[in-house]
Amino acid sequence: MKSHYQILIIGGGTAGIMTATSLLSKNKKLDIALLEPSQKHFYQPAWTLVGAGAYSFKRTEKLTHKLIPRNVTWIQDYAIKVNPEQNMVETKSTGILTYDYLVIATGLVMEPSLIEGLPEALANGTVCSNYINPEYTWEVLQNFKGGNAIFTQPTTPIKCGGAPQKIAYLAADYFKRKKIASRTNLIFATPGSVIFGVKPIRETLMHVIDRYQILFRHHWAPVKIDAKQKKVFFKYTGEEENECILTKDTTLQEESSGNTIIELPFDMLHLAPPQAAPKFIRESVLSSSSGWLAIDHHSMQHKKFSNIFGLGDVADLPTAKTGAAVRKQVPVVVTNILHLIATEKISDKKYNGYSSCPLVTGYNKMVLAEFDYTGNFTPDPKLKQLLIFNSDKEHRRLWFLKKYGLPYLYWKKMMRGKEV
Numbered sequence: 001m002k003s004h005y006q007i008l009i010i011g012g013g014t015a016g017i018m019t020a021t022s023l024l025s026k027n028k029k030l031d032i033a034l035l036e037p038s039q040k041h042f043y044q045p046a047w048t049l050v051g052a053g054a055y056s057f058k059r060t061e062k063l064t065h066k067l068i069p070r071n072v073t074w075i076q077d078y079a080i081k082v083n084p085e086q087n088m089v090e091t092k093s094t095g096i097l098t099y100d101y102l103v104i105a106t107g108l109v110m111e112p113s114l115i116e117g118l119p120e121a122l123a124n125g126t127v128c129s130n131y132i133n134p135e136y137t138w139e140v141l142q143n144f145k146g147g148n149a150i151f152t153q154p155t156t157p158i159k160c161g162g163a164p165q166k167i168a169y170l171a172a173d174y175f176k177r178k179k180i181a182s183r184t185n186l187i188f189a190t191p192g193s194v195i196f197g198v199k200p201i202r203e204t205l206m207h208v209i210d211r212y213q214i215l216f217r218h219h220w221a222p223v224k225i226d227a228k229q230k231k232v233f234f235k236y237t238g239e240e241e242n243e244c245i246l247t248k249d250t251t252l253q254e255e256s257s258g259n260t261i262i263e264l265p266f267d268m269l270h271l272a273p274p275q276a277a278p279k280f281i282r283e284s285v286l287s288s289s290s291g292w293l294a295i296d297h298h299s300m301q302h303k304k305f306s307n308i309f310g311l312g313d314v315a316d317l318p319t320a321k322t323g324a325a326v327r328k329q330v331p332v333v334v335t336n337i338l339h340l341i342a343t344e345k346i347s348d349k350k351y352n353g354y355s356s357c358p359l360v361t362g363y364n365k366m367v368l369a370e371f372d373y374t375g376n377f378t379p380d381p382k383l384k385q386l387l388i389f390n391s392d393k394e395h396r397r398l399w400f401l402k403k404y405g406l407p408y409l410y411w412k413k414m415m416r417g418k419e420v
């Protein structure tokens, strides 16, 4: 196998495959290699539905080789080091690869060890997570008989920032249907200050929270899990400490550091684990001070190395890490690489920070948050064709979009490199 490629892509997830197929659709003669270790590719957005028993896990999975076009060389291996000065990528077992242009699309990694006790709690099934095993979440929901059901998220950036609350709403709906809502304290605790950053969406979600009588706690950062005692500990990071008082079971303690620690027993706990860029990126010259891939927010070009581009979850961008964001980032990366090849300059095509979060608020209900770097609500005008004129409100049609429309868009359009 040769070792030099015109374009080398690291990571064959949503961003890597869409970039490869889109590049090829523009120019069949490009010499592209995709470095991706995994035999299977997953449509992760449907894992929220899997966790609530509303979608089959099997349907989220496809074999990687079926998605990679024939003219792209698939190197089934891991990148372990990038040497951008030499245009080289070191792999785990294939040796050194060299490139003219490099695209970094490795996604992110789960770092459960950043919360004390979490690795053990996940390993022994005390805690469930749609980010790791959504089928197990569904098992836990079905076995839940009442008590404290806690849903939370870490202080690190995470992919699909809305996913931890979506499963809380689905669980609330499920408990209501199962008639155990009256003997359940459903708590949604976030280190953030609000339920969602986009105003009209936030207003709808606060009504949803009221409807389900969810105990919403902000400024709560999970710091420790005691799997044996089934207790979770939060650090309260806000000012209004009296808001912490939750139930009779809640214990407030003063840490020696002066931080307030809230101790809460749970009967079920769903958690998004802390997340980070893969180690070989965050510990390299390619990362920014925050440890994510340092790229220009609009051109997607690396800040120091002009023949390197990055996109997807690994990128240091001030917007939500989602597949929907990838959909709008790929055309920018592709156009800029093609322009660079043809003219030695990038184009003036720019990514505006678009991202979206399909906030499922119950079985058959959804709100669609779409926004950009400004944080303003920017609904897609095409929604009107589906007779949805106010996607900041709950709709049954949006649920169908989530369950049927978006998976179709993903497999048939995005994975085939079509701009949508």
Ligand SMILES: Cc1cc2nc3c(=O)[nH]c(=O)nc-3n(C[C@H](O)[C@H](O)[C@H](O)COP(=O)(O)OP(=O)(O)OC[C@H]3O[C@@H](n4cnc5c(N)ncnc54)[C@H](O)[C@@H]3O)c2cc1C
Pocket: 010, 011, 012, 013, 014, 015, 016, 035, 036, 037, 038, 043, 044, 045, 046, 047, 048, 077, 078, 079, 080, 105, 106, 107, 108, 130, 131, 159, 160, 163, 278, 311, 312, 313, 314, 321, 322, 323, 324, 325, 326, 356, 357, 358
């Ligand atoms: C529970 C959940 C719900 C979600 N809901 C939504 C949603 O509703 N809407 C939405 O738009 N998005 C959602 N997302 C997020 C979406 O799936 C991701 O943002 C998207 O997949 C990011 O694409 P990516 O290519 O950056 O990363 P990924 O798709 O994760 O792909 C990264 C790839 O890089 C590979 N890789 C990693 N390290 C290396 C290495 N060293 N060498 C070579 N290859 C490597 C991996 O094997 C992987 O295939 C959700 C995610 C989860 C987990």
